[in-house]
Amino acid sequence: MTTSTPTSPRALAWARRRQSFARSWAAYRAQRTGMIGLVLLGAIVILAICTPVIIDESALSVTQATGGRMAPPSAEFPLGTDEVGRSILALTLWGSRLSLLIGLTATVVAIVIGTAVGVTSGHVGGWYGWFALRISDWFMVLPSLVVAIALLAVLGRSMGTTILVIALVSWSGTTRLVRAQTLTVQNRPYLERARALGAGHWHQMTKHILPNVLPLVLASATLLVPSAILMESSLAWLGLGDPNVVSWGSILNRASDNGAVSAHAWWYLLPPGLAILLVVLAFMMCGRALEAVFNPRLRGEPA
Template sequence: MSTDAKTLSPRAVTWARRRQATRRAWDAYRVQRSGMVGLVLLGAIVLLAIAAPLLVSPADLSVTQATGGRMDPPSAGFPLGTDTNGRSVLALVLWGSRLSLVIGLTATVVAIVIGTLLGLTSGYYGGWYGWFTLRFSDWFMVLPSLVVAIALLAVMGRSVVTTIVVIAIVSWSGTTRLVRAQTLTVKSRPYLERARALGAGDWHQMTKHLLPNVLPLVLASATLLVPSAILMESTLAWLGLGDPTVISWGSILNEASNQGAVSARAWWYLLPPGLAILLVVLSFMMCGRALEAVFNPRLRGESS
């Protein structure tokens, strides 16, 4: 060990090791071609969503200020055609990306926090609490998610907040089982036995030893959970259960279906939001599979 390493504080050594682990993970991720393609695609979608207020004016979203005809085909003024109110479909898709991504990401964060908390504590404490948590998560896993979400929205009302809460409620159970299994594996390792022998408390063991070891799997799980949340939000909005006052990809599809875009053969009204959902789901899936390969070396040959 060098003199500089000996003079570093324990906290500095810990952060240095974490930086090295992050660099190794990034190096392993970069060789996953599908993961890099998904990352670039996802970055482009996020940038367009962030820049939407600069690219789309309030007049483009207003029904009363629309300048196009009813479901006009693509033209120079409207590259993706117009909707039933004469608004630009391109402007609607760009603006709708903001809500779809926000709901998908926020619902995923809430579900991941709930699942990680329950999985970590149930795996660590075990006993009747661990048994009850496992059975409770099993019960949620066997329930049809879409049916449960529809029932909850019917009771709680239609809004962005309730949509996020409902999606999180039907999405946390898988993370709980994953974190619990990893916690049980890490809990049996010798260094945790030494920590307990030295007087480390439950909080110290869970936050300093168990949580850092389960976070990589949680991150990989989150990237696969986001597309599911976006699909759920789009499906609920398409069924007419989303917030009617906001624009999302699902609400665009709902409006197109209700206004007869299929019978009118207005493909430009249906295809752009559908392709946008497909692209963002595909990009998250590619990133998630690449992260799985990074954290599970046995999968690296399959994901590249």
């Protein structure tokens, strides 16, 4: 019950939304790993955004490289240099931009496809629902890396195709999750009430089903980002990345192509590898915490 006298219902509805956001935030804050992940993630994102300010893009140029060939860490190059004398630190920091960008964009695309297919297949059902489910099953059982390699080979190597391919191989899990939640919400009496009020499918899906599905989608999206980043790194490491840009995977690809392992050039392999590990870890921590906030069953509370 509210105590204040309302000015406009819409403004006050926003006030209530802020309140419920504050409640979720408090539940999230109570989870230590989630907070560690969030701080870590914040630091990485800020670093990635600020990289052009810290290090000039010319540091990535092969022709303007100043360092020695695979030189170990020194005062001038804190993380050593690669086979043409570029700073590994500069490469890793610039690589973070691309890895995060591809990871996030691919996740957004995958989530949009997955949610749309999941909600419609669960709500509409029938022939369409069966068909959509079979398609998503098909994508789920295909070995994603193999499909991604095949698609990239056909579509050509560029950032856009990489994003598209990663999204294509990872939307089906979200579809499953969203469909299951849709079917649960579908049978709630308030949907019956909405139908009796005269609501069409669009109203039911956008006003009732989607708001009940979105929190879970958000949590699963956070868990999808690290796998998208890993997939991008794997593809780039296999030499299927965009050749014109630097990502963590492509650094590792160059390192192994140029014999960094036999040269014992650990400074060439470890920074991008650890960066991938850190980002994946940070996203996982945030995702798990979000899942616990939005799925009360994981918190051990009645829903």
